[in-house]
Amino acid sequence: MVTLLWILAVVLVIAGIVGIIRGQLLWGIVLIIVGLLVGPGGVSVFN
Structure with a gap:
């Protein structure tokens, strides 16, 4: 689960930079x- 959160976070940040x-x-x-x-390092909405 933590790995999925990291991947999702990285994808969102990269998409934001591209935007x-x-x-x-x-x-x-x-x-x-x-x-x-x-x-996972932030305020995770899944906790």
Whole structure:
């Protein structure tokens, strides 16, 4: 489960960075924040 959370968090953060690069600033920031919240090091929504 922890590995899945890490993978999901990494994918969300990368998608957020790509969104910011493409000019979708708000969507990119939202994806990065969600990725940090989902990750095991953050405030996991699954705990």
